Amino acid sequence: xxxxxxxxxxxxxxxxxxxxxxxxxxxxxxxxxxxxxxxxxxxxxxxxxxxxxxxxxxxxxxxxxxxxxxxxxxxxxxxxxxxxxxxxxxxxxxxxxxxxxxxxxxxxxxxxxxxxxxxxxxxxxx
Amino acid sequence: xxxxxxxxxxxxxxxxxxxxxxxxxxxxxxxxxxxxxxxxxxxxxxxxxxxxxxxxxxxxxxxxxxxxxxxxxxxxxxxxxxxxxxxxxxxxxxxxxxxxxxxxxxxxxxxxxxxxxxxxxxxxxxxxxxxxxxxxxxxxxxxxxxxxxxxxxxxxxxxxxxxxxxxxxxxxxxxxxxxxxxxxxxxxxxxxxxxxxxxxxxxxxxxxxxxxxxxxxxxxxxxxxxxxxxxxxxxxxxxxxxxxxxxxxxxxxxxxxxxxxxxxxxxxxxxxxxxxxxxxxxxxxxxxxxxxxxxxxxxxxxxxxxxxxxxxxxxxxxxxxxxxxxxxxxxxxxxxxxxxxxxxxxxxxxxxxxxxxxxxxxxxxxxxxxxxxxxxxxxxxxxxxxxxxxxxxxxxxxxxxxxxxxxxxxxxxxxxxxxxxxxxxxxxxxxxxx
Numbered sequence: 220x221x222x223x224x225x226x227x228x229x230x231x232x233x234x235x236x237x238x239x240x241x242x243x244x245x246x247x248x249x250x251x252x253x254x255x256x257x258x259x260x261x262x263x264x265x266x267x268x269x270x271x272x273x274x275x276x277x278x279x280x281x282x283x284x285x286x287x288x289x290x291x292x293x294x295x296x297x298x299x300x301x302x303x304x305x306x307x308x309x310x311x312x313x314x315x316x317x318x319x320x321x322x323x324x325x326x327x328x329x330x331x332x333x334x335x336x337x338x339x340x341x342x343x344x345x
Numbered sequence: 346x347x348x349x350x351x352x353x354x355x356x357x358x359x360x361x362x363x364x365x366x367x368x369x370x371x372x373x374x375x376x377x378x379x380x381x382x383x384x385x386x387x388x389x390x391x392x393x394x395x396x397x398x399x400x401x402x403x404x405x406x407x408x409x410x411x412x413x414x415x416x417x418x419x420x421x422x423x424x425x426x427x428x429x430x431x432x433x434x435x436x437x438x439x440x441x442x443x444x445x446x447x448x449x450x451x452x453x454x455x456x457x458x459x460x461x462x463x464x465x466x467x468x469x470x471x472x473x474x475x476x477x478x479x480x481x482x483x484x485x486x487x488x489x490x491x492x493x494x495x496x497x498x499x500x501x502x503x504x505x506x507x508x509x510x511x512x513x514x515x516x517x518x519x520x521x522x523x524x525x526x527x528x529x530x531x532x533x534x535x536x537x538x539x540x541x542x543x544x545x546x547x548x549x550x551x552x553x554x555x556x557x558x559x560x561x562x563x564x565x566x567x568x569x570x571x572x573x574x575x576x577x578x579x580x581x582x583x584x585x586x587x588x589x590x591x592x593x594x595x596x597x598x599x600x601x602x603x604x605x606x607x608x609x610x611x612x613x614x615x616x617x618x619x620x621x622x623x624x625x626x627x628x629x630x631x632x633x634x635x636x637x638x639x640x641x642x643x644x645x646x647x648x649x650x651x652x653x654x655x656x657x658x659x660x661x662x663x664x665x666x667x668x669x670x671x672x673x674x675x676x677x678x679x680x681x682x683x684x685x686x687x688x689x690x691x692x693x694x695x696x697x698x699x700x701x702x703x704x705x706x707x708x709x710x711x712x713x714x715x716x717x718x719x720x721x722x723x724x725x726x727x728x729x730x731x732x733x734x735x736x737x738x739x740x741x742x743x744x745x746x747x748x749x750x751x752x753x754x755x756x757x758x759x760x761x762x763x764x765x766x767x768x769x770x771x772x773x774x775x776x777x778x779x
Contacts (some may be wrong), residue, residue: 225547227530229599230499235383238356238714240391241692278696283718289532296531301692309695312607315463315654315670317695319603321548324776340691340719343703 221274221325222263224255224295228303228319241300241334243289249301251333253326256286259295265328272329273297273306275322280305295326301339303332348377353748354384354733355434357500358633358741359507362387366718373732381501387732393756394714405724410757413527417684417708417723418769422777424682426658427452430459430671431710432645432689435727436736436748438643439636439759443686446767449773449774453680455671456641457634458653464602464664466630466642466652468611477594477628478742479506488590490526491599492614493550494632499533503632504734508596509538521661526585528553529600541583549573551606552581553761559585561620588624598632621713633741634689636731640739675701678701684708686759687727691716691755710762727759734758 235247253271265271265284272281273295280302290296297303299319331344334342352607364379366388378387399404399411408416421427429452432440435661447454489508496503503511512519527539528550536542536773545553549572556572559565561584569579587593595618601610614629614758621627642652649655651664654671667673671690674680682705683690692715693698700718701706709721712729728734733754737747757765 227547228603230495230549232382232501233497235357235499236386236500237391238383239387239666239715241689241715242392248633274610289536291530291544291547294530299693304692304699305696306418307695307696309672310501310677311667311670311672311676313667314467315459315666315673316606316607317460317672318448318605320600321604336716337719339661340699340716343696343699 221272221327224259224293224324225306226273226275226295226297226306226322226324226325228297229305231298235301246300247335251282251302252285252296252298253282254285254290254296255294256290256292257286258292260284260286263326263328270329270331270333271326272331273324273326275298275306275324276277277308281329281333281342283333284332295324299338305339348376349751350361351749352379352518352751353731353746354380354387354749355636356384356387357636358639359500359502360636360738360740360746361502361506362746366751368751372678373751374468381767383501390732391713392414394718394724395714398669398724398725399708400722406688410725413723413725414762414765415769416775417725418766420682420706420708420723421446421450421684421766422770422773424450424452426680427682427684428674428680429454429684431686432641433457433638434730435685435759436637436730436738437640437644438736439640439686439763441648441765442760442763444645444648446770447655447657448762449767449770451659451660451730453654453656453669453674454645455654455669456645458638459670460672460693461599461619461668462631463640463653463670464608464742465611467608467666471608472612472615473584474615474627475622476630476742478744479740481627482594483507483511483516485515485592486594487516487522488524488526488586488593490528490593490595491596492528492595494634495529495535496596499598499634500632507702508594512779515571524590526583527588541586542577543575543579546574548604548606550604554610554617556580556772557584558613558617558620559589561623563619569738586688587621587627587629592629593621593627595627597629598631602690630686630742637738639741639743640737643739643743667718672698680696680705682706685764686715687709689717691717691719699715710759712756726756727762728754728756731760736760743756
């Protein structure tokens with residue numbers, strides 16, 4: 220049983236710089252991350268760079284924890300991209316827009332590796 | 346070496362048009378000034394899709410443009426419920442051919458607004474949009490509000506060129522005589538620059554807009570001490586600043602469109618702007634993401650009557666976002682073929698919709714390999730609009746600007762690829778009709 224958090228996603232400057240370069244290491248190291256408050260990291264017992272598993276009703280994904288000042292307690296931020304989208308909701312509630320922010324999630328430390336983008340996409344083809 | 350001035354950036358909705366680059370041996374070798382770090386990264390270039398390709402036995406095999414275009418046309422001509430999606434990172438001339446192709450095959454045509462400012466479009470259709478151009482903001486605005494938007498990360502030149510930091514006719518001293526309010530869940534880089542930062546609880550935007558509306562109409566007494574994590578004191582200060590401004594502007598982003606209330610948030614944001622009109626001049630504008638997402642909304646509207654999520658299967662345009670939006674079609678597993686151009690659903694759609702894409706034929710037209718390439722069955726590389734191809738785009742305030750061509754290329758432009766696919770589709774249909 221993981222810790223309950225509110226998941227949001229969005230842009231970062233390095234994610235934007237690599238919009239046309241998504242198969243790169245730079246994109247991977249920026250986007251396959253999960254920003255959170257330092258207090259939340261301490262509660263989880265993880266430090267920056269450790270793997271964490273984020274689970275929602277829509278899927279689960281492993282990303283690297285990243286301490287970020289300014290993120291409120293109880294909120295985690297995964298930069299927009301394939302890792303965030305593995306766990307967001309596709310239900311548009313009749314408006315056409317999936318829910319990319321405000322997803323109930325659970326987070327826990329894990330020994331599992333973060334999947335590179337090609338391996339992550341392979342999961343959809345199984 | 347040649348220096349090219351007045352280069353137009355084809356990255357975000359700012360469409361900066363004062364960039365200076367150096368070109369040597371048919372390559373952009375230096376961005377001298379004007380571009381932000383994100384735009385510079387685009388101009389300097391990344392690895393490309395090297396050849397057209399068709400997937401055979403699970404892996405992509407290089408082929409000629411002719412073969413890839415023919416294969417794409419065969420797939421589209423045989424489709425029963427095709428989806429044509431993307432269109433925001435290419436030029437209006439290509440978008441126009443895209444709508445024609447959609448009409449020819451009775452497709453659903455949707456664009457990236459669907460997962461970006463689609464809710465804003467719905468709200469604008471509901472209550473209108475008291476807005477202006479970015480030029481007016483630059484020359485007049487003395488109060489800038491960013492709500493659920495972090496231009497420091499997503500539109501890095503926005504503040505410098507058009508809003509808080511820019512210097513205009515009546516704003517010659519730049520930020521010295523301006524105020525900045527930021528509303529966000531996180532204390533972002535933009536929030537750190539603000540005179541007032543309202544850190545709201547996630548998903549409580551609607552409540553905070555409602556409180557501001559009530560206060561702007563003089564009903565402070567109905568507002569509780571804390572709304573959505575924001576104190577009444579801070580809300581009153583915000584309202585005071587709004588009333589005292591000569592020209593205010595609210596720029597709003599995905600923080601408002603991506604949450605539970607979706608278009609209802611935007612309706613309330615627009616009504617808050619309207620409430621401010623009882624005191625002063627106030628405007629509101631969506632922070633459009635891709636450089637031509639406003640343009641595909643324009644093209645789609647003048648060609649079909651509707652800006653996004655248009656179903657042309659009936660022989661006339663039918664518009665029902667939530668039914669014909671790309672995500673809904675995919676989650677219902679309704680479409681049997683998808684063509685993606687100038688967008689990357691593999692990276693930006695929810696996993697549940699990608700699961701369906703992995704099962705149906707997918708055609709990708711794009712300059713760059715990306716997660717969509719991983720499951721695409723026909724891959725057609727394209728010239729980069731704004732670097733290798735020219736054409737018209739619409740900035741976030743719906744001002745048309747012409748992208749320039751900086752270097753020559755052997756890659757085909759989006760417009761030509763689509764025209765050739767359309768020609769092949771028509772030839773197949775003509776043959777079938779004989």
